[in-house]
Amino acid sequence: MTSKLIGCALAGLMFMSCGNEGKSPKADSIAMRQQYGESPVLTAEQSLQHLKAEDGFSVQLVAAEPQVIVPVAMTFDEKGRLWVAEMTGYMPDTSGTGENAMNGKIVILEDATGDGVIDKRTVFLDSLVLPRALCIIENGLLVAEPPRLWYVEINGDKAGKRTLVDSAYTEGGNVEHQPNGLLRAMDNWIYNAKSNKRYRKEGNRWLKEDTHFRGQWGISQDNYGRLFYNNNSENLLGDYFSPGLGSANPNQRNVKGYDENIVPDNRVFPARPTPGVNRGYMKKVLDDSLRLINFTAACGPLIYRGGLYGAAYEGNAFVAEPSANLVKRDLLEDSGYQVKGKLAYTGREFLASTDERFRPVNLHLGPDGAIYVLDMYRGIIQHKTYLTPYLKNEINTRSLTQPLNCGRIYRVLPNGAKPMPFKLTADPAQLVAALDNTNGWVRDKAQQMLVDGKYASAIPLLRQRLADTTKPIGLIHTLWTLEGLHALNITDVKPLTRQKDVMIRTQALWTLPSIINSSNKAAVADILTGFLIDQQLAPSAALVLPALKKVDPSMAKRLSPAFFYGFPKDVFVADALISNAKDQEAALLDEVIAWNPDTNLVIRRHLQKVLTDISNRRKASQGDVLAKEFPRGNLIFKTVCQTCHGADGEGIQSLAPPLNHSELVTGKKERLIAIVLYGLTGPVEVNGKIYKAPEYNADMPGIGSNDEFSDGDIAQLMSFIRNAWGNKAEKVTEKDILSVREKYKGRQKSFTMEEFK
Template identity: 65%
Template sequence: MKYHVYLLGAVVLMTACKGKQHTHATDSLAIREKYAVSPVLDAKTAIRHMVTEKDLEVQLVASEPLVTVPVAMTFDEKGRMWVVEMTGYMPDTVGTGEDIPNGKIVILEDTDKDGVADSRKVFLDSLVLPRAICLLENGVLVAEPPKLWFVEIDHDKPGKRTLVDDKYTEGGNVEHQPNGLLRAMDNWIYNAKSDKRYRKAGDKWLKEETHFRGQWGLSQDNYGRLFYNNNSENVLGDYFPPGLGAGNPQQRNVAGYDEKIVPDKKVFPIRATTGVNRGYMKGILDDSLRLNEMTAACSPLVYRGQLLGKAYDNNVFVAEPSGNLVKRNLIQDSGYIVKGKEAYHKKEFLASDDERFRPVSLYDAPDGALYIVDMYRGIIQHKTFLTPYLKSEIKSRNLTNPLNCGRIYRIVPANTKVTPVQLENDPQQLLVLLNNNNGWIRDKAQQMIIDHHYTLLIPALRERLQKTDSINGQMHALWTLEGLGALHLADIQLLLQQKNPYIQAQALAALPAVITPANGVQIAEELSRLTQNVFLAPYVALLLPVLPAKQAGLLQAELIKHYANDKYVADAIISNNAGKEADLLKAMPDTTLLIAKRLKLVLKNIESHKNEKLTEGLKKMYPRGAILFKTVCQTCHGADGNGIQSLAPPLNESGIVTGEKQRLISIVLYGLTGPVEVGGKTYKAPEISGDMPGIGSNDEYSDKDIAQVLSFIRNCWSNKAPAITEKDIQDVRKQNKGRQKSFTIKELGK
């Protein structure tokens, strides 16, 4: 059904009403007619359809045929772009041929130094939906679900391949699988949509648990703190170092991690955006048929390039491909708490009236500009949740084709000519670059010193720690020493004696690298003196796991005495007490203390996990259901069914799951919008995503499959409820024949 058929019904309905409503329907029809065609624009013409700040301009760096369907990239020290091409993504509305190995990793270069890429080399091809890349040492990490590979580089050609992780992605559809591969300041590689981090140590690869973060893309600020988001959130992030505080697998959330940094979610497109998945629902589009709130937010970038000017430094930019725009947010520290807000009122940093402008990834760069990866295509919603409404929109404006476009742009000050910036592989020059104003250059200089094992710089790096003229230079010298395996306790002590709390915090973050059985007691004594510092107390609490048990216990008691009602310290202590939560609760002098309340929540989670052994039997009973849960449900609701912060509420111990069959089936087939109550707690936006899409229109899943997954979740974890049959699904379909819009709990309650 094409869009004008939907409108005909709306106009007939509105004509029976009066005045303002009739005008709105007429206006909507006019707007639809205005955007009835979605022309394919060449890259230079597409720039003329973009609006940004008057003092800035958009420049073209690369476009088809040099690059096609780009989704991620990184720069090397020569200023070249290594680009991931996800060529197989959604060739049509049913995803025909997504499993064809046509993805590539390509190297784009500006050989004549005119600011525009003119050379393309294919480094790797025959990949299935590749999604992330990271350069380090003599090779490159490549994420090709479900595996993570390290491929050595031999004169721009692939050499030896090493399988780093055969379960890099487990379950989830293309929109909900790990990605990012951000090589952070602490020398670990972090991921979005994942709770794993990686590090190369000689010929071995290390893999550790960390906090679960985000959905697509992540970035770091000058202090190495991570920022991320999900499709309906603007900016989420960490207050504290990324490598700490994830020691208790039973702890659902740790205060100071996965925090809402910018709660504003409103967007302001400059064109009608009817081609969004739930555009038919009330409130998704405004009166001018423009997207109201984020629905495809991704790739937050902390801009650290300096070229745009001081006003933009440390701003967090967010891509929103559904709205054809890039948002700008202002960030500010208040102690260790980080908060932010939108930079503008009712406008965006960059917006286009070209429907095919799809910014999906943002990057800092060696030249200091802000780079934008544009898939440039009509379809960006994956088939798993594609609604009939959006299928109709795609058909009406022929958004399926073309499939061979893609652009990379950069934002620079107006009338600025940018040429590639190269970093010479010279130890002394790299040492100087640790002080550079451009955050990308500082990061790369640190990485190159470590990758090339320039141990001859150790004395100079240690000397650099003593200079307080540049906090950035100090921090990078610290982590470069850590990366070289040359960091000493004396280096940490030196920084802890300085007055700058941010330098002291960096020293504490690096402390695990130097602690040994021999110096553990001494370190604990020094940390004890820092507990009176309100800014540093949470950092001290986060370090309890690396201290000798006796000293950690004494320090913990001291922290509880002073900070039992501080959620950041309390959660850090709980993180240190995996398996000892009940004993810790018994030792509490007062059960009304905040730490006691948070301990009770963890103990409740532990109790609900006791029945998880039943899951294996359920997998045999409902094999398709178990697969469907893993690929569709767990990405938002968690593998343990207890929900994921900022995404979705629990399925475990949920009356909606175990209650009346028809209500659950209706939600899964058609979706759910608005608040929902689970276990006596009301979940609503912005705490979670305000909408759950249905899968009833997805031809990939039969009614038998859907019956299996619902039976699976109704009897998984602590749930126990009668199974759902294929006929039950069919009966609900018949009762709601022709329905497209999502249900509300109030509707289903009737």
């Protein structure tokens, strides 16, 4: 049945439902299940007919099996070729049998004829286990193959020498909860989702630094180098400030302006019923027509900067939702230095399919300005760790285990458009000119090629371009290109801090940490002082203080009070100052109180929270003894729980509340057992604080139906978390687990807090 016929049939069914008052929602659900009882595997051409794009756009098939299989990540080279990571081993069945097979690949896909369709496949790397991210830099390719991050030299499209960049790129977690992304951002660092690490290549050395923890799967940047990401149940999260700032104080768990909820509206509008979602049996997960109501697998966000779709689409966010077979469009707007967003429309999506196996997992901007959609094309999208009995039944009923050897890549084009990829050469003059291209991919790639090529001859051209402030976006790339070439200096930056355009001034501030030294520190301090009366730029100026502190601690300390004097109610300035106070939080608090004893001052409250966190960590057990006593419990915690609750048990913003000092953990063990076995749906109260959507996921899946974990394993896990960190409570036994299982025999749905009262 074609997409159009299915849509008409579904619309007719909905019309009958609305017009017949005697027809119950349950009857509608039964009718829907009958209509979609089968879910056939479609060819790429057939599946394409089931895809509906927003009016004015069409979808083109770029590649399909056997040219590409299970694509999960990709990047383009300067020739416009696609480099794709194939995660072939992902979930061969509901038990994940053989998931660690060495069948993953990195392939190069080429359109030799220029018609937008791939006609050549070259295997660059094979025998990989679940590869998940890649990034081209200089003459090599970064490849993430958990737990390692490799740098592989490229020799004529063949893999050369391998260098181990990070042996612990991923630490714990499962396939859904491990670092990924490898986004080469505007500030010349490489950032990741589900990670607090960033990387940079300096000659033959690889630099690795801590940064903010961000997102779950997929990461993108806007025209100003700010990062955007999400987690599975939240539409879009992101940063207000440069990604390299604000993480100087490891004692500070959260910093305002980072990991902000950009689009709090999490509704989705599938084109077909979607009963095959993990929690489809729960109320308010599916509507009466069995359609998903809110995101449950949000991933692969992309900030569109392509210049092909028209002004209305520039800066929009696009988010993939494989469980609902769709891609969402969000409208973003700057409000001062803050970014706010909303759904582009309700009741429909930018791209949606009536083929249940259409699984968009990542979105990329191409050299032609189009959005490229990576479709894993699989029935099973949920990893085994959290797979519910309900979803297992859905998979078995509609034979969703297959296929395992498919995959598609599409591009979305304005109707009638026939764009050609912009191909870059090694000519420095052409690359400098390309920094002003209307396509953000071209600008990014030109910057990267100039930096990778170490073109000293480009520096005079870049400085000449820096003098032209009439085109801010190109100027910003020029600024960061000079930074990447280690040619940027205070003479370049200082005039830009006085420009009328606020984003030029902001970017100039953001580059200061990379150029501060003993000879220009006074000039930097003068620049920062000049922003003490600027509400818009004061937070960015305060975020630069830790960099100044490295060169001259006393100078940074003298500047700090002026910021909280001038902005006592500004949460962004407050957190920026705390980031400059590593291990000096108590002294800063005394200084604030001496200036103003008001207990409601933002900076005072935030400092007291940081000091409490420090105290809790000092009291916490080291966990070494517990890890030996409960080895399986420790391992399960690292692979299942740590990715949301944090290694220190203090929770992770936007993901999950703390386990440390939580009455849910240390209270009645029967309650904790029930939660771990069957899950918990929010809102959740921990230590007097309510954790609920959209600020937090507010939905913890149970692991009681996971065949990988025995009852003894689960007992160890709970004994571990009940006595880790600052917790101390009675151990849990296998007999305890069996008792709770018997009490709730046959239960599938998660618990709520109300059920435990």
